[in-house]
Amino acid sequence: MNALLFKITIGFYFIATVMYLVYLLKPRDLVGRLSHWLISSGFVLHLVFTAFRYHEAGYTPITNLHEALSFFALAIVGVFIAFERKYHIFILGSFVIPLALLLMAASSTFPSAVVPLNPALKSQWLLVHTTLAFISYATFAIAFGAGIMYLIQEHFLKSKRLGAMYHKLPSLDTLDEINYRSLTFGFPLLTFAIITGAIWAETAWGTYWSWDPKETWSLITWFVYAALIHGRLTTGWRGRKAAILAIIGFFILLFTFLGVNLLLKGLHSYI
Amino acid sequence: MNIVVVGLSHKTAAVEIREKVAFAPTQMEKPLREVVALPDITEAVIVSTCNRVEIYATTHDIAGGIARLKRFLADYHHLSLETLEPHLYNYHGEEAIRHVFRVAASLDSMVVGEPQILGQIKTSYGFAAEFKSSGIILNRFLHKAFSVAKRVRTETKIASSAVSVSFAAVELAKKIFGDLSDKTVMLIGAGEMCELAAKHFINNGVRGVMVTNRTFERAAKLAEEFGGKAVNFEDLFDQLHKADIILSSTGAPHFIITPKDVTEVIRRRKLKPMFFIDIAVPRDIDPKVNDVQNVYLYDMDDLQGVVATNLEQRGKEATKAEQIVNQEIGQFFKWLSSLEVTPTIVALRARFEEARQAELAKTLSNWKDLAPEQQKRLEALTAAIVNKLLHTPTTVLKQTGQGNRNDLYVDALRSLFDLNTGGPVPEDLGELEE
Known part of the structure; x- marks a missing residue:
């Protein structure tokens, strides 16, 4: 079934x-x-x-x-x-x-x-922590998609060769807004996911933070997106720069999600 | 009577030549009067825009008429015919009609589908009407051209799509900014194209307008017209960061905006995108400005490139427009040929003869006791009356040469006696607006 x-x-x-x-x-x-x-x-x-x-x-x-x-x-x-x-x-x-x-x-x-x-993981934190984490990942995936679309559309406008896709892609402004919205949703969710993860770690293993690769890379991902949001709000990292960072951020995120599990060993290695 | 066209356009002459033969719109009376005073030129309209100078005229003698018009263009502007001749084209008959219809419908424009040309021809025609250099044929001809242009505009998408430069600029702005309602346009310099583009942006809902010019008064006047704000030219770089869309068309011989300026401005704007449109020739804005992050620069060539791509995608529309022109040529040509004298005389005679026969038959059928001899006399009498009545009009119509207005008489006769054998029923001529 x-x-x-x-x-x-x-x-x-x-x-x-x-x-x-x-x-x-x-x-x-x-x-x-x-x-x-x-x-x-x-x-x-x-x-x-x-x-x-x-x-x-x-x-x-x-x-x-x-x-x-x-x-x-x-x-x-x-x-x-x-x-x-x-x-x-x-x-x-x-x-x-x-x-x-x-x-x-x-x-x-x-x-x-x-x-x-694993009995150590049997807890309601599993649902909360993972759901938060994955919804934040998903919004970053949207930012990634919008970022790629932005770069394509920007290329058309800068090179002045307006290909067939130019007419179909939305305006740069709309794509930039989608990028921004996904960050403002995704970033707090990621923050909560890391916090709930730490609380859960404390109940399961007795320590909030043990610097296993998953935790470290989550923190790196968090910093990348934090930098992007900060740059956006203060010095105006918008448009192209924001699109590129959203794409880079997503690759780091994918590594945090998959790479760490497949390549590095740690507490999270069974996911 | 023949319609002839003599002229030059952006397709045959560079701007240096075009500006030498242009006619000032304030002084159209003199050239118009001189053209119709030429031997065997009966009517004339002169169209003079920045992209073309053309004379539309009527004449009996096609070759002679064209030669005289060419000589007139050269002499009037103190040029030698040898230098001007290679740039001139001429059309007569059906080709002349096609040419003018295509010009009015903006199919012959540098930017096909741009709407300005129709207004320019209407203004030119206005002068000809004012100074009475146009007559029955050219009046009818130009009204027809206006209605053809109108048909092309409403029945094809050629004008409504991004085929004009201003339209292309607005479309690009929408792809950059999405919504324009919270955006500000800044005009640097006050060229005609610039104003036109600004109007287009205002129609598309931009919020603010700023105008700057080397002479502040001009800027203030334009700003008032647009309900915007005038800016001192010296303060340009203090104010530039407030503008999202910049239209530049100054007469400066060198770049007035450099990548360095724009890098500073964009930083001040926290990287909020800017769209520069450089309409000036020579250009006002260094093309390297396009490389600055979140800045988009389009000059006239770029915009025309965009327009060209759009046009390619609309080849169908152009074909449709040409079909409309072809249809209308047929109709107009029929009317024009109906103005020929001989068929009109034949038709007029037939009309009289028809009436005479009808009345004669009626009388004879009521008057049965009439002897054959008397019948014959009655017949002869009525025929003599008809001949007598038609004698003078026929001789007048058959006169040719200077100063005769056959076309006028022919047209009048055709309407008065309903001789619609050769020509179309007069239909909607198109209103002369603006």
């Missing part, structure tokens, strides 16, 4: 991705709405799948890579739908939804068996 739901979800995400890419070539409103409907349906199925999984395991399904990648994709799609409803920019999906599909595809390559949870 679960495996089937997972596959159907991937199916929906796949078709939605194709439609969003079609939208990139043929920006008809109908294509946009169809894509939106597909991704929303996929999201509902994904949510049901995650709920089943939670019920089956008895804890938030985020303790192995299969689950974590799927959860990340779920968060991205959820946050994306919220942004799309707010800004009515279907084309954002052409840059963000493929990422969700990619994460789901990666998720499907890892074993999906439910493994018993």
